[in-house]
Amino acid sequence: MAQEFDLAKFSEFKLRVNVNTSIENTYRAWASSSGVTSWFLRATYKDQQGKLRSGDELAQEGDEYALAFTTNPEMIICSGKVLKANGRDLFSFSFSKGCPVTISIYQEQDETIIQLIESHLPTDEETIRKHFIGDTKGWIFYLTNLKSVLEGGLDLRNKNAALKSVITQ
Amino acid sequence: MPETFNFPGGITPPVYNDHFLFAEHLQRPYECPECPSNIGLLTAAGGSCDYFVNGAKHRLDRDQVFFISRGSTLAVRSRTKDVYPALLFFHSRLPDLVMFSLQYGGEVLLEKPFDTLPYDFSYLERPHADAGTFTTILQLIDLGAGSGSFAALQADMAIRRLFEDLVQKNQEAYKHSQNIQALKASTRLEIFKRISTAKDWMEAHYQDGLTLESIAAIASMNSQHFLRMFKQVYSITPHQYLIDCKLKKARQLIENNDLTINDICQAIGFESAFSFSVLFKKRFGMPPSHFRKT
Numbered sequence: 142m143a144q145e146f147d148l149a150k151f152s153e154f155k156l157r158v159n160v161n162t163s164i165e166n167t168y169r170a171w172a173s174s175s176g177v178t179s180w181f182l183r184a185t186y187k188d189q190q191g192k193l194r195s196g197d198e199l200a201q202e203g204d205e206y207a208l209a210f211t212t213n214p215e216m217i218i219c220s221g222k223v224l225k226a227n228g229r230d231l232f233s234f235s236f237s238k239g240c241p242v243t244i245s246i247y248q249e250q251d252e253t254i255i256q257l258i259e260s261h262l263p264t265d266e267e268t269i270r271k272h273f274i275g276d277t278k279g280w281i282f283y284l285t286n287l288k289s290v291l292e293g294g295l296d297l298r299n300k301n302a303a304l305k306s307v308i309t310q
Numbered sequence: 311m312p313e314t315f316n317f318p319g320g321i322t323p324p325v326y327n328d329h330f331l332f333a334e335h336l337q338r339p340y341e342c343p344e345c346p347s348n349i350g351l352l353t354a355a356g357g358s359c360d361y362f363v364n365g366a367k368h369r370l371d372r373d374q375v376f377f378i379s380r381g382s383t384l385a386v387r388s389r390t391k392d393v394y395p396a397l398l399f400f401h402s403r404l405p406d407l408v409m410f411s412l413q414y415g416g417e418v419l420l421e422k423p424f425d426t427l428p429y430d431f432s433y434l435e436r437p438h439a440d441a442g443t444f445t446t447i448l449q450l451i452d453l454g455a456g457s458g459s460f461a462a463l464q465a466d467m468a469i470r471r472l473f474e475d476l477v478q479k480n481q482e483a484y485k486h487s488q489n490i491q492a493l494k495a496s497t498r499l500e501i502f503k504r505i506s507t508a509k510d511w512m513e514a515h516y517q518d519g520l521t522l523e524s525i526a527a528i529a530s531m532n533s534q535h536f537l538r539m540f541k542q543v544y545s546i547t548p549h550q551y552l553i554d555c556k557l558k559k560a561r562q563l564i565e566n567n568d569l570t571i572n573d574i575c576q577a578i579g580f581e582s583a584f585s586f587s588v589l590f591k592k593r594f595g596m597p598p599s600h601f602r603k604t
Contacts, residue, residue: 218464237463267328271462279459306456 151269153260154277158284159252162291164230167246167253170287171232172199180290180298181283182208182218202226206234210310213302237272238263257284282308323348323380326402329469333396333451336388344385348399349431351472352376352384353447356394360387363435373441377476379431396447400473408477431476433483436503439514446472486543504529505543508536512548516555517579522548556580557593564602571598 160167170176175196177184185207186200187193194200204223209216221235225243233243236259245256257280262272286297299309323346333355344362352361354370361368361376362385368376378384386395446468453461453468487502508529512520525548526536540548556578563574572583580586591597596604 216468218460218467271328271466275462276460279463282459305452306458308457308459310458 148264148269151264151273152262153258154273156257156277156280156284158255158288159249160255160288160291162253164246164248164253166291167255168228168230168232169197169199170291171244172226172228173197174200177208178211180287180296183211183214184208186223199228200226200232211298211300237276238268240272255284255287278308322346324399324402326399329401329404329465330399331396331447331450331454332399333394333454335392335394337391339390340386340388340393342386344383347378347380347382347384348402349380349405350378350397350399351443351447351476352378353396353444354394355396355448355451357388357390357392359393359395360389361385361395362387368437370437373439373444374437375440375443375447376437377431377434379435382435396451398447398450398469398472400469404470404473408473431480432499433487433502434476434480436507439510443472443475489542489545490539491542501539502543504531505536505539508540508548509544509551512552513555516552516559517577519579520552553589554593557590560586560590560598561594561601564598571602574598 170180173196174184174186174194178196185193186198187205188201189203194204200206200223202223202225204226205220206223207217207220209218219236221239223232223234224241225231225233230246231244233241236242240259240261243258243260245258247254247256259272259276259280262268282297289295289297297309299307304310326348335356344365347363352359352363352370353375354372356372358369358371361370362383363376363378364382370376386397388395450465450468453465458464483502483506486506487498490498490501492498492501508525511528512525522533522537526533529536529539531539537548540551544551546554560574560578560580563569563577564571569577571587575583575586578586587597587599590601594601
């Protein structure tokens with residue numbers, strides 16, 4: 142008997158990665174522009190008055206962020222708002238289609254776990270194809286790179302601006 | 311759709327549930343018959359491609375882009391091999407989303423939108439020399455064919471930026487066109503398109519020895535009529551506009567390389583370094599040599 146295709150299952154996805162570092166270091170990797178830039182994309186945070194936060198300053202709820210490639214900083218790829226930031230282990234921001242990405246950091250089996258949930262995605266075919274599947278692929282690489290940078294310092298991102306269409310970008 | 315925006319001849323444009331980019335490297339002659347179009351950008355990623363918009367032929371080469379408006383008809387024809395047409399059509403709801411964000415999201419994209427913006431791009435519907443937009447379309451082709459992370463997100467952002475740029479250009483074009491003293495909107499539109507085409511041509515050929523007659527020929531007007539219309543639209547004469555183009559180019563050259571001021575003066579087509587310096591100072595507030603030092 143054919144099972145019904147449950148579209149609701151495509152409204153969110155969860156990814157988890159273990160990292161050998163403290164919760165504090167991990168939080169900083171998400172909530173500071175210098176942190177995000179070290180493993181993801183070139184990031185800037187602005188407070189609610191529009192003032193740019195310095196590299197190590199932690200973003201607060203209500204801040205705006207912008208992300209650009211390090212090889213082409215003029216081209217903003219994504220921008221949005223910080224939805225939650227408790228300064229310790231919970232950080233959430235708007236991402237694809239304005240939908241929230243929530244980062245929770247906690248201990249499990251004596252290791253630090255980064256849990257990423259992208260949620261409230263529309264379940265039309267276009268969004269499933271582009272964002273549920275596409276964003277999952279993107280986050281898997283970048284969470285892997287986050288682990289690499291936090292643990293060993295090796296940044297796996299492509300540095301060659303002339304090279305296109307690689308998963309490392 | 312706004313009630314005032316009616317399609318002539320009852321043409322119903324296609325509905326796109328997503329942005330669509332059609333791009334193919336044609337290995338043999340190709341023809342696509344005339345059909346209604348939605349808002350989009352046409353270009354040739356390789357070779358030269360003939361697009362027929364509302365029956366009029368436009369041959370596009372590298373770095374040229376054609377903005378097509380919703381409700382226009384489009385046919386594509388290529389009689390040779392190695393042609394690479396690329397057509398980007400925006401999500402049909404994008405104009406509504408932009409209008410929504412203008413009204414409710416606090417964005418200031420347009421000063422005073424008239425009721426058909428951003429649905430009607432008639433004022434821009436012609437070929438444009440636009441290397442930036444052309445490059446973005448090439449990047450979108452790469453993104454669509456590739457495996458980069460967050461490719462869809464990047465593409466959506468790039469397309470949204472393209473569309474917002476288009477909306478602003480359309481508003482500027484509309485504002486300028488309203489300076490034309492013509493009774494009929496269709497006459498105003500036609501005159502504006504010719505004048506703006508000639509203006510773009512001047513910008514691309516400022517280094518050549520342009521005459522009023524040669525520029526007017528691009529606009530398919532006699533020189534006196536062209537002079538009068540250009541001044542109505544842009545509030546400056548073609549000569550003044552040409553001088554401004556040259557001075558802006560000189561400024562770019564001073565900022566971006568080490569050529570001597572004399573070399574720059576010659577490169578942009580000024581015969582006299584003295585008159586160049588005087589005009590530069592009048593335009594930018596300081597002579598070119600001081601500008602370089604700052």
